[in-house]
Amino acid sequence: MVLTLFRNVRVIDGEGGEPFSGEVLVEGNRIRTVSRAESPIAAPGGARVVDGGGRTLMPGLVEAHAHISFCNTPDLESLGDIPPEEHTLLSMKFARVMLDQGFTSIFSAAAAKARLDIVIRNAINAGDIPGPRMRAASPEMTPTSGLGDVRRWHINRETFAIVCDGEETFRRTAREMVREGVDTLKINPSGDEFIPFARAHETVMNEREVAAVCEVARSRSKMVAAHARSAESVKMSLRQGVQVLYHCTLSDEEALDMLEAKKDEIFVAPTLGMAHVTGQGEGKAYGVDYDHPVANFFRLESIKGIANMKELKRRGVRVLPGGDYGFAWNPIGTNARDMEHFVKLLDYTPLEAITAATKFGGELMGFDVGLVKEGMLADLLLVDGDPSKDVSILQDKDRLAGIMKDGTFWKEPSGDAVAGAVAAE
Template structure:
């Protein structure tokens, strides 16, 4: 059995300790030792670098490439599946070895990655977002036409539901289709053609039913929620994580603290949409207006949550923004009052805890799967993607930055 030794650098182990000089030994895809003066058969020289746990992104859309409804309508149905091969590689290349797809990807994408047919982060699925009629995921346009972001198919059922009975059945359909988490929308959002992001959606009875049915299947619920009341409806009925949370108020923050809920801020989504529009992408006026609205509100909301001690896990809404730019989220989190170590913890062990994967992933500790990222320099979040040297998944080198000779 070959022992691979990562030596000569610092290790940020993800447990909350600052980076320390240390070696890491990997054997058969697992970390077997962390310390100083260790030995191995194959040596990876990490001099001048820091070894991190594999990073998480708890909110991506692997089947989307920008907010471009006109482009969506002109895209052949199967093309996004082929494009996802490249989006997954781009995600892996910045050190993200695990993602939670927040709707769009189906079971085939997950299985293809598991079987090694495509290289990418291990992917956990929500399949499709559940929303009420007239809500975030209702594709109805004023003309009466339907313009869904994701066209329903046998592996991706439609997500519009009303009432507890429909909600119960739809959760069961998503579980049948392979969902590892149930995604709901308790407010409108940027893409909503007919829904105000500041309005609350779904009633307590509907959300309670969704959470109950998900729990019966052994999985949790994540809620797209911008508005304070939409957040409150989700949290008081047992939703595990609030996605976005752009209009948090003190009541919502207190409730999240009381219930132990997580916040996945996705701070880069609004500014990224505005940059895409400025660069010439055809973003509809309602999406542009909503993006401006959330960009102005999001930083203050997340600052309040950070100061209060709400649990934070890293997520980006990538797909809305270009794939491979996920780590642009990290300096935005730091600007909300998180230390560099807290930012990286949110992208490693905190994220693993949110996804209930912390027994296997999220930290550099003996016994855990050897998902490792080697970066030049220290853990400062600015420009981290450009400093990724190598990415390992279960001990296998899955990405290495190309070097040029002189």
């Protein structure tokens, strides 16, 4: 069994406590021992000893709303134009980009074609291609005239979603996705401000349709994730057993109460990233400048959304970073910026933001990840600097001196103070 001993590191364990000087021993793919500096670990024979040089050792990051097959598109319509062969290669590339940026786990919030997430996840698990641990999602299941229905009356064009109408079609599509191998069924019960005919405050699926998908998920041990901006879409999703609620920005008091009542079963990801950069006019090069109506809307929506997220945090709901990275002006690879948004917009401390992205992320994934703790899987980052003081350094991949996934270095430790001596047998 391969043994790696990290010495001379400041440990952020993901539980939210202050970093401490310590040592961490990894055996195979699991963390065997976590120790404070006062009681050093005797290096077992044959162990590789990594001198962290005072760097930070922390859990690998978890993205709660990943879209590796959205390929940094400038618009949703063109996603359907990418042929499947190119699309598979692009998804493979972006899976690797996520791992390079320190994301050792990603929870997909929809694939742009039915089997993209599934084949990438399987190839990663088989060791054929590099990438994070992954929960594979279906495409967005949406009704005619919902978010994702990019067809036109006069053009029969491919869409990145699967358009379903009526509970029977939603049920059959959910079952087909189960057959193909998804972990998560994605539904779009609310609209989105980018869609002129399905606005964010509108609820576009009916309750029987949501119930049909949730019933399939329950009986097949899958999760359901919902695009839920409107208050009613949040309530409908909660009534029917959706576990992962994206956005929740327009929640009213009743929706907040319902979210709180299910706080141990659910996860909320507000997807601050896309809304924030759009609201600030960062899409200017793509025609969405500061004065664009959608930018105006997102600035307004975020006033309510930010207040709601602060309230959910106060009530103990797990709110996770994951900001819809996958678009031209909110590209894949910049996902760690969401933690900075949590600090700047939601008043999280850096450590709280890290806990949201690691501990809560691990609970979302359903794997033993997200904590530097004995017995957990060894997904670890060795970071140049102290993210507990400044979480923005996690956005700079040059500050990631080492990336370990499943006990193996994806990025070998580097830098002056990091050595790789092997302890004598």
